[in-house]
Amino acid sequence: MSSEFGKLLRVSVFGQSHGDAVGVLVDGFPAGEAVDLPALQAFLNRRRPGKDPLSTPRQERDEPRFLSGLVGGVTCGAPLCAVMENTGQYSGDYAVLADTPRPGHADYTARVKWGACADLRGGGHSSGRLTAPLCVAGGIALQILARRGIFVGAHLASVGAEQDTAFPLLPDAALFAAVAAKDFPVLSDEAGARMRAAIAHTREEGDSLGGIIECAAVGLPAGLGSPMFGGVENRLAAALFGIPAVKGVEFGAGFAAARSCGSENNDAFTIRDGAIVTKTNHAGGSLGGIATGMPVVLRVAVKPTPSIAKPQQTVSLSTREDTELRIRGRHDPCIAHRAVPVVEAITALVVLDLLLEQYGTDLKSWKLEGNGHGIIGDPGKD
Amino acid sequence: MSSEFGKLLRVSVFGQSHGDAVGVLVDGFPAGEAVDLPALQAFLNRRRPGKDPLSTPRQERDEPRFLSGLVGGVTCGAPLCAVMENTGQYSGDYAVLADTPRPGHADYTARVKWGACADLRGGGHSSGRLTAPLCVAGGIALQILARRGIFVGAHLASVGAEQDTAFPLLPDAALFAAVAAKDFPVLSDEAGARMRAAIAHTREEGDSLGGIIECAAVGLPAGLGSPMFGGVENRLAAALFGIPAVKGVEFGAGFAAARSCGSENNDAFTIRDGAIVTKTNHAGGSLGGIATGMPVVLRVAVKPTPSIAKPQQTVSLSTREDTELRIRGRHDPCIAHRAVPVVEAITALVVLDLLLEQYGTDLKSWKLEGNGHGIIGDPGKD
Amino acid sequence: MSSEFGKLLRVSVFGQSHGDAVGVLVDGFPAGEAVDLPALQAFLNRRRPGKDPLSTPRQERDEPRFLSGLVGGVTCGAPLCAVMENTGQYSGDYAVLADTPRPGHADYTARVKWGACADLRGGGHSSGRLTAPLCVAGGIALQILARRGIFVGAHLASVGAEQDTAFPLLPDAALFAAVAAKDFPVLSDEAGARMRAAIAHTREEGDSLGGIIECAAVGLPAGLGSPMFGGVENRLAAALFGIPAVKGVEFGAGFAAARSCGSENNDAFTIRDGAIVTKTNHAGGSLGGIATGMPVVLRVAVKPTPSIAKPQQTVSLSTREDTELRIRGRHDPCIAHRAVPVVEAITALVVLDLLLEQYGTDLKSWKLEGNGHGIIGDPGKD
């Protein structure tokens, strides 16, 4: 009952995988922002299934129709609603799945929560399909941020045991664009090749793999955020856990920090080009929930796709006995690479929300002068 | 500006480390709940500093005074406010720190955010001191939950490289009570001894260590929570990142799931004692944001205490030059063990909030019959 | 930026008068509720324009398409989105109006708020057209409530100087149904005839009239609501002021109470049929923000339609000079009678939200046994 997030930028998603349409409603986009529709579509295509042999062959064009909020391609201040009709869905397996919940899926919990009326077809409202409209909202947020010198980018940090290199200390817009332009969103193409081979291998075995996504947001002014429960980390984490299959979120050194000592983990302050920065960024750009001005860096753990070809044990809800389940059809053997733009979308939406809170929903009052390196804000000048 | 969390159970904390008092306001505790004050004080004492050689010697009695919401030791339905006067603080080092922000602390970000008026003494509002009133709120929530067969417990899973054993598949109230009764909150006392030695060693070196806390909540009815952004994981993560020094949160297998394959990570459903359960719990008790009825299991990464005796590099805000900082006084060489009850407190508050949303703020309508094993809810009977 | 309301039942509307579509997103309808679509359409028709000579001739069929949340006519627990395509709009007058804001309309304020990108055509997002999707949401809420013995009904209490009789002390579902079945929603048809004559007269003069709507909700359990800022009155008022043209909201005796003395205004408690009731209901069913169990009775002031044929003075935004405005086209000479079902819709949504908070979003736990008279709840039995 809370398919929504955001404080001043309210983002709500709706739709079920095999319903008429999925969509997103955003209440709070500033007025007067032009939406570059081809660029938005290019962003959506990064998430779209069916484009390569590593993904589900379900074909969807994922083209949003804007019902409101956009006049002549420019936001008008009223809530923006975009819908994507569902096509290509096939609900044939539904009857079986309704009685034998798929391990690792939300079939069972949705069934308990909503009873026999739950729409379980294709994962219903819990389907990864819902991330398509999220990317519509996030893609617009990315454009609004970029105009103000704030950039968000992500890459696939690992698949199974195969690891990409990590972002450098100061990733920038050019690096993000380079990754976004690739078929497979990695920094090291060599690592990417190993990951793709691992995915191809697991598919042949009728199995699936998880992965980790690293995301960075640069250009955030120091001082953004709040202490305690409304900070940069709290709000990003709350939203990121809304992406299906996410089971962990960490900032900066994250869990590795827990295995290190303070003299290693503390980021020394220094002056660079007249600005206060840190020499390292184990904090991931956030201290006490408030942005330091260094890149906000986070990592998201995506579990292996639960739909696998191998037979699995489950129960029959009607007979209350153990039974074996064989999931038919072709499924993504890994969804982590397709989730990369989704993580960017969510991150952009949360960052824009934080900025609206700090600088106002009336963007004429904003005085941001981003440099794309995330070094803004200066306590010596206030 | 958001030192608060919760939907129907609204928890707000206030106070600065060296101000008059810290406190908590809880709007939404159900009426008619007796508070066992000695049990609450015992819970608070688990967090209290100065009780052993591994902690800061700052002496505080941490005894709450209830200004409202409690009549004759029983909640009356009105908002509950508890305050703890600050004693024992010493702000002598303040002037230096205001000009030379401590690496890894929120001094710098608070200074940028609030300007010269920020209260940085002892960490101000970002101090770990604020977790004391959080434990007052959480300790009451733990009592309310326990009456309904829902139990929350945590242990220190690791300090630096030293690891405790993990919770069993079905931890129970007795196990939680056993850990809570220990001076050092671990399952394996042998592991605990190694951890303590590691902490003592790092203190001698003028350094500090991080750690990981594992927490479990058992007895949650299946079906609790929401899809997408209002689910079990979203709300727990958002609140847990409010604990100072937390840099990562994962559920179930968490980041390890990202390195595994689906056939390993999926939890097979089966029937046990007539109830639907899973054989493993890599999902950490949550699928699609909704409770499965298995224990909710989460892990929290706590970074090493940033205050260390070793000299560190920072900048002078006034001269805008690099400078060396030496932090005087004795500080906790590790705060992870003291954060164990704080994680329990936050988890209990979020779980109670989820229950209020599901079953109503009018507890007379609740029909929970917890068995302490977290196996409630049955889709076959609705 | 807040075209939404509700705590657990989140209602968001979107669309502009001359955009592609208007719609509503409801996150929080309980699962398993059948929607009687013909009954819903009959409810929507009560608001629809173009059905009699007293309304604008704009023809719209106002038939919602459900994009999500409804499977086989039954709510499935996922967010419900309904859209109504806009047809029949004609934006010819737009260029003139954009420069010369209409007195009493939101043209000017929308223009200031959102700048030149604001969609002012036909009132944009501030148009009464947005009440159509609100009635979709409210119409479903009315059906959910009715199944639990809770009924909401309204009538046109006055138009200009012409007054209808007031609701009796205990209005019931039959009375509400009788009013809803009328072409003109009044209790006294004689008063209705006078009102219609007044409206016809004002239309001939190129003018418009305001009116007052009285609404009652019966069957609410005593104890519903909250003290201070989250109570029955706060939440109803906040939502009712979202209806375009509403300028006042009062409960029970309302402003008349301010002119009376305590011995008149206090409602004496008494026992009737074994239940505790009040002899009068000047409190309008709410004391301290909490329902008494007597009918919640409220009155809403609707200002005269600002679009009138008479020439009016305004300014030219481009020349910054005074100018005369003549609004062409036919407009509703009174919208108060069409707002009657909108007030019912809003009231039903708020009441359902309050019930979800009190008794839980899991309706299986509800124990309401409504009697249609609003007399539930008994402090002597708890």
Place this chain on the structure above:
Amino acid sequence: MSSEFGKLLRVSVFGQSHGDAVGVLVDGFPAGEAVDLPALQAFLNRRRPGKDPLSTPRQERDEPRFLSGLVGGVTCGAPLCAVMENTGQYSGDYAVLADTPRPGHADYTARVKWGACADLRGGGHSSGRLTAPLCVAGGIALQILARRGIFVGAHLASVGAEQDTAFPLLPDAALFAAVAAKDFPVLSDEAGARMRAAIAHTREEGDSLGGIIECAAVGLPAGLGSPMFGGVENRLAAALFGIPAVKGVEFGAGFAAARSCGSENNDAFTIRDGAIVTKTNHAGGSLGGIATGMPVVLRVAVKPTPSIAKPQQTVSLSTREDTELRIRGRHDPCIAHRAVPVVEAITALVVLDLLLEQYGTDLKSWKLEGNGHGIIGDPGKD
């Protein structure tokens, strides 16, 4: 369970009339705002009881103690908590009242809601005593606003049948200050004398009187607020209904607009001193929920004090029989005049919250240049 309001400026009140203390927690006051404590105390004294023969003789000094958020008299950005110890309460009548609820009070509804544990002494959490801490928060907000050219003032528009004159079209800070300096908050001292006589008379009769408060906020920039449910009127109304005894809220012409025609009620736009203003202000400074730049003018209906000396009929909860109630002790024969600063406080808090949303919580980015006449904002210049 919702003794709080506000979006970015979160205001929460706590305490019961006869508990240890009442207080307020404000999360969101901007940092760096000096609080003029003597001016704040003078504001609080306007609400304080026991200062004249028309009020309850309960003596309270109403001096707040600031537990947090204020360092050296300046806000530090952290949540501000102020408490006022309760003194002078006498709970002797409690046992009788618990069984025989007072007509017009929240005794009955609180008893139903919270059961036997409800704190009914002196009205408990529903007591007018809670408005004291609200005035602490509001008094600070008034100071913050005044520095930016925004002023809020109110007067007692009527008591029973006696009426004060109305605010002029453009009330200003000087007028507000003049009213605030009076013992009895009216514009016309002659009217004030009649009101006081009416109150004295009703007290002699053992009865009480209601009243109406008119409040204006000037200096609000045009464009402030939101359409539909988050607008100026929605948010003010929601908060104003949190003041005990308020039964109606109207803006501008309010209910009188419902009795007028469009040609009278529409406010013609015109140019004055180069700015766009309206010749009249029947809209009360808000069109479509968004500020016009003219004064926001609202009226609040306060019911007669329910505690009267005359015998009243009620029921015994234990015997479930009708019985007669005689309330002993001296009570305010009218509370409307004491509620005048409370209405100002609430209005100021909501206006500040709206400004924070529009211009940001980082006040350095604000560009307000108030002129005290409420004429700001110009669509021709954007």
